[in-house]
Amino acid sequence: MTLVSVRCCVVLNTRLDLDRICAARRVIDPVFLDTPLFRCEALGRALGCAVSIKLETANPVRSFKARGTEVVADRLSGQGRRAVVCASAGNLGWALGWSGRRHDLDVTVVASRRAPAAKLDRIRASGAVLEVVDGDFDLARERAADIARRRGVRLVEDSLDIETCEGAATIGLELVRQAPPLDAVLIALGGGAMATGVGYVLKALAPGAEMICVQPHGAPAMTRSWQERRVVTTDSTDTIADGVAGRRPIPVVLDDLLAVADDAVLVEEASIVAGMRMLLQHAGLVVEPSAALGVAAVLEDPDRFAGRHVVTVICGSNVDLDDYHRWVRPDPLR
Template sequence: MSQATRRESIALPTGADYLREILRAPVYEAAIVSPLQDMPRLSSRLNNHIQLKREDRQPVHSFKVRGAYNMMAQLTDEQKQAGVIAASAGNHAQGVALSGNQLGVEATIVMPRTTPAIKVDAVRSFGGNVVLHGSNFDEAKGRAQELADEHGFTFIPPFDHPAVIAGQGTLGMEMLQQNGHMDYVFVPVGGGGIAAGVSVLIKQLMPQIKVIGVEAEESACLKAAMDKGYPVVLDNVGTFADGVAVKRIGDETFRLCHQYLDDVITVSSDEICAAVKDIFEDTRAISEPSGALSLAGLKQYVETHQLTGKNLVNVLSGANTNFHSLRYVSERAELGEKREGLLAVTIPERTGAFLEFCHVLGGRAVTEFNYRHSDNADANIFVGVRLLNGQEELDAIMVDLQQAGYPVVDLSDDEMAKVHVRYMIGGKPSKPLNEKLYSFEFPEYPGALIKFLNTLGTHWNISLFNYRNHGSDYGRVLCGFELEDKDLLEFSSHLRDLGYQWKDVSKTPSYNFFLAN
């Protein structure tokens, strides 16, 4: 029997079932009816009426309390007496802790040891018992399930349960009551709880409204499932938008999203950063990256489909962010809006060459200029340029430079350039090296660096090392190794033993332009 056939043989809740459960969900014992706020600046810029559903105003600063409370309120007296458990590094943890406090249910939350103290303290402030275990979510979830079996706790999943989905669906009901003239609703997708709940509710009552799911490019588990026809496990997920960093969409959330969503789109980290800035400029609210996901999708969809004069609603799903991560957001927002371009340009190594180069730019504002003497013939420079007309203007600048005799490469979409290389200009080795370059996502916990060096650093010479962290659970490491071809098989084995996410970036343009010999 196929997987699809097995699922069809199970009696699953219908759309009408979900509508009934959403209408009777007692979430307002813990949650509030969040405002639907106009975004006048962005509305004027995009020529549409855009509104923002302010779930950051919830007591836990995210929508997660809706699903957690709805499920926990329906537990039997015996289950409540035994207590509940969840695994989370963020918003779901706080939702379960607050719900437990409201219902008088002891709530234990297993969180990875890498979880920032601000999030751990927030869970404890709501009365949750915190257990720190493992270096990632999967390890924490495994421990939570072990504790549930040992102590009889009820496990509260973050998204893949009908009661959780119905709780999140109350958000859709509020939006219909606050604006019955919506044309499009954009919802973020991580595990699919909010997308499933909102779409099933809206399609039961006003099916003419389009509901669009938005995923981060680095964790597009729903798109992968849509392509295959069933949920699949992603090999890796990016951690920037950590609130939606899910490797596998839920079974029930996938079923509902597949049936009720009108479209699913993906957005880049730079587009998310630009959306965080848009939210701040219109409302003065500071969104977490995943909280701005649906607005990033809205903006992309408007541009792609040339929408005008429509009523568009998106969800600010959470605002639990680390202050230091805003530095990264600020750096990348201009790139996400195509208001800045990054270029690698070769100019002659002689007096007055930079002035001549600036004349070719035609008075455009230079946002960044990195250079270090390399040889007596040519200089490779890293240049940021302010843009008024996006990619069209950047293309015109490149044509002007090429016609003036300057070799130029567009680095605006080169991740290595944006994360590492722009801070390392002038770092070419003084002698030829057989060097391979790798990027790593480096977990923030005591002993992580020692583990890295013990596994790799004692076997091969490290020829380059750059570390960047912007207040998130993971830092970014760029590392060069001296490797002969005969070493590559053994080296790859050690990379697997290391257990961190990694990628060979030896062929990226920015590395070869500025750092390779």
């Protein structure tokens, strides 16, 4: 890939840096780079706009997360570190296990017992040590931090650690090269690594593209925080989109998001399920709920996107197949 050389004169007040993002491509295993991006005409006809799909599941860990863990693992290996721990809803843990094995790191992953069994099985299969806690992702974060303190090892915190954001930002470099002109890019919003990373690159190199974050009504903390320009926490989450189900936004990540996102919207569970079904029917893709958030956003506000070129990032396909079949069959929520 020839890196984009045109720079926008807009000064972005964030933690991210375009030169570091470009450098990240040199340490990420090529198997995770230059993922397919294609215009899906059948999906576009169904949604009433031109739709391009950026397929971040066509890699060994079936999600975008390894772009960040590759940067983390390379840096730790260069520092002579040999152990690392993280909390994960599933995808980060598998990705860190994969990158850790490549860089000879001992990886411990803490996950919620509520995480899909398929994701937990894949973390174990990666060679990572898996610790399961009763409670949600935020409780897993607390446990991982405790392990890091007691063992004196590096704690990887998705979205807080800048490597995870700048690794994810390499998606943005590819979008700018592969998909012009871009009218809108729809990004699943969880902790914020992908949203801040891709958003930063778009604002720097393709400022005419609208960067829209999408989150479920059942897990709205980051979206509410963006809307109110302050950290808003929630007591619980209630969504099938487990990959974005956080309750406690990280303040510095919110600051970055405020600088790069044009909008943040919430969608209903029924729209997420409909989006999963449409991606299967029109694009032949089996995706996890978080990956259908972009399609859900178009379904709920079609007039906003009519006649525009929309890119949706398919961020993960690690889904329990029993759950998936139950969701995508006709009228699954009745």
